[in-house]
Amino acid sequence: MLSTGISGLLSSQIALNTTSHNIANVNTDGYSRQRVNFVARNPLQTGPFYVGQGATVGSVQRLYDQYLTDQVRNATSGQSRYGTFGDLANRVDNLLADKNAGLQPALDAFYGAVQDLADFPADTPTRQALLGQANALASRFHGLAAQFDQLDQETSKRIGAAVDEINGIGQAIARLNDQIQAASSTGAAPNDLLDRRDALVKQLAGDVGVSLVPQDDNTINVFVGNGQPLVLGNQASTLRTIGDAYDPTRAEIAAGTPPVPISGQLSGGMLGGLLDFRAQLLDPARNQLGRTATALATAFNAQHRAGLDANGRLGGDFFSLGAPSVLRNSGNAGSASVAAAVADVSRLTASDYVLSYDGSAWSLKRSDGTAVAMTGSGTAADPFVADGLSLVVGGSANAGDSFAIQPTRGAAASLRVAIDDPDAIAAAVPVRAAAAAGNAGSATLGAPSITDAGDPNLLTTATITFVSATTYQINGGAVQTLPASGTIGANGWSVTLNGAPAAGDTFTISANTGGIGDNGNALALGRLADTGVLDGGNTSVGAAYGQLVAQVGSTVAQVKTGLAAQTGLLNQAQQAQSNVSGVNLDEEASNLVRYQQSYQASARVIAVADTLFQTLLGAVGGR
Structure with a gap:
């Protein structure tokens, strides 16, 4: 009876300690509630029957579900990835949409200044205003490019910090593996060490996607990404950051000796979000911005070279580009x-x-x-x-x-205004057409168009003489047949004939000398705002920037949707895990009372056994 009472006392004491431990760790992140499992001690055979020998603690069990833990870990990795990606993507979206930093207001102001030039081609202040808006537009490209560069540098730094944190967690898990292996040699599970390791694995999942392979000795092997080993038993590998093979300023993740790049094998967590942001949004956005700058400079330069400036010279490049x-x-x-x-x-x-x-x-x-x-x-x-x-x-x-x-x-950062003299703006067309006063036919020539601004004979005077209503000569050369379109071209220009010419009618194409008030090329420059330049001539400069804004906005929306979904999954997984492993104070308070009463009852059994023993001793001593 004494032994039975002591067994109940000791068992109740362990139960009280465990319950107290649960209550003390109610706010400990990653703690799993522990439960005492009682078992009856082997009975003692007495004659034809068995007499019970009390109770003992079979185990102190960690209330834990591996499946739910895996769900929490995976959802943590996904939420961290989308959260990191979303924070950076929102910054890009806000940057492009900002009226002070975005490109569209500067484009509108620039083409507005071009239209003002078309209205007042000889006005020097108007020309100076166009140069000012052009420089403001270039500065806006530079500002966006600088912001993108800063985001790229920040991403590289955060990748390095994430790699350092992953290495630290990996080493901590390896040390815990070693402790757990030693503690498990007795056959009992070291619950608190296991909880601590699970908490580290969850923290690791917030940094990068992980997978686990449990071992027979209660240790785990931890792999990141697509199978890169980070922890094998009590040994931890080390990741590092190295410069990209093409760009040493860009951080890439490597493993092994010599280091082998593995960035493409990593996903999930904060690190996966950083890598995805850089590859899926930042780099495409920088390239699309540069594509817009390239289209602007190329199209505007080509048309500007087809004009005549206020000094009577053919226009040069308006923008320079690397x-x-x-x-x-x-x-x-x-x-x-x-x-x-x-x-x-x-x-x-x-x-x-x-x-x-x-x-x-x-x-x-x-x-x-x-x-x-x-x-x-x-x-x-x-x-x-x-x-x-x-x-x-x-x-x-x-x-x-x-x-x-x-x-x-690098196009956006390299864009510059190539001229600084307002008179160097080529607002006029370089040649003009005139009909001879004595022409007998009804034909007229439209304004000349420049087809090749680099033709060395562009400004050379050319005389078109009609041999008949359907044939003509240029400067007395070979007789040519007038095409059905009425288009005549030579020396890098073309004109369209309207009406019916008579034999002997002549027209002269000559340099637009003194044409400072001419706005023909300024009008053509203004039309570039809506002219297709990219995608086979179907996308204008403004539309290209609009595509960039739309692409970034679409990516941000997708990331927000993914973040909301992952957050919902994480909340559900955490709630399900909490239902199994979380500490319920009401339940623990009830257990505390129950185990206290059990302890007191066992103590009473011991007291009764002692009384009986003392009575027995007294009876024997009396004889």
């Missing part, structure tokens, strides 16, 4: 070099490319791995041509050498 960036792979063994230029802006994409040499031929792929067909041989006389790019390869390449080509990434 060439596409070509980045050499740090592992290249050969001496090859690559020069890139925009050959056809209408075919230009917002993609980046990798030009690779396999030992016998060069091949081109977009950054997403899609192969791109090239024409040409890569020489200066016959360059490679693909997606609107012209590529010239020099030097000698070794097999495996490669180059990253960024056609538009």
Whole structure:
């Protein structure tokens, strides 16, 4: 009886300690409620029957569900990814939509100044205002490019900080694995150590997607991303950040010795959100902004070169723009070099490319791995041509050498206004058409259009003489047949004939000398606001920027939807886990009373046993 009472006392004491432990850890993150499992001690056979020997504690069980824990961990990783991605994406969205920092107001003001020039082509203040708006537009491109660069640098720094945190958590898990393995050698589960390890794994999931492989000795192996080992038993691997093979200023994640880049194998968590933001939103946005700048400069320069300035000279480039960036792979063994230029802006994409040499031929792929067909041989006389790019390869390449080509990434930052003299703005058309006073027919010529501003004879006077109503000569040259469209062209210009000419009628195309008040080219420059330049001539400069804003807005909306879904999943998983593992103070208070009463009852059994024993001793002693 004494032994039975003591067993109940000790069991109740363990139960009281466990309940107290639960109550003390009600606010401990990751703590799993513990429960005492009582078992009856082996009975003692007495004659034809067995007499019970009391109770003992079979185990102190951690109330834990691996499936629910996995759900919480996965939802934590997903929410952290979308949360990180969403915070950065919102900053880009707000930047593009900001009236003070966005591009659209500056574009509107610039083309408004061009229209003012068309209204007052000889007015010097109007010309000066156009230069001011052009410089403001270039500054707006620079500001956006600088903000994107800052986001890129911030992303790289945060990637480095996340890698350091992942390494620290991995080492802590490895140490706990070692402690758990030693503690488990007795056959009992070290509940609090297991909770602490689960909490670290959950924290790790907030940084990067993880997967676990439990081992027979109660340790776990932890893998990140697509199977990169981080913790194997009590050994932790170390991730590190290295410079990109093409751009050493851009952080990439590597593992092993020598370090092998694994950024493409990682997903989930804060780190996955940073990598996804950079690849899926930041880089495309920078490229699309640069594509817009390239389209603006290319189209405006081409039309400006087709005009005549206030000094009577043909217009030059209004904007200057840097060439596409070509980045050499740090592992290249050969001496090859690559020069890139925009050959056809209408075919230009917002993609980046990798030009690779396999030992016998060069091949081109977009950054997403899609192969791109090239024409040409890569020489200066016959360059490679693909997606609107012209590529010239020099030097000698070794097999495996490669180059990253960024056609538009740096264009926004490199955009400049190339002129500073208001009189250098080419608002007039360079040539004008005039009919001879004695023409007998009803034909008239429309305003000349410039088809080749680089033609050396553009400003040379040309006389069109009609031999008949359907044939003509230019400067007494060969007789030509008038096409059905009525278009006549030579020396880089073209005119359209309206009406019926008579034999002997003449028209003169000559330099627009003294045409400072002419606004023909200014009108053409103004029309560029709505003229298709990109995507085969279907997308204007303003529409291209609109596409950028829409793409970013769409991505932000998708991320918000994903974040809401992951947050809902996480809340549900946490609630389900809490129902199993969480501490309920009302329940623990009830258990505390129950175990207290059990303890007191066991103590009473011991007291009765003691009384009986003392009575027995007294009876024996009396004899």
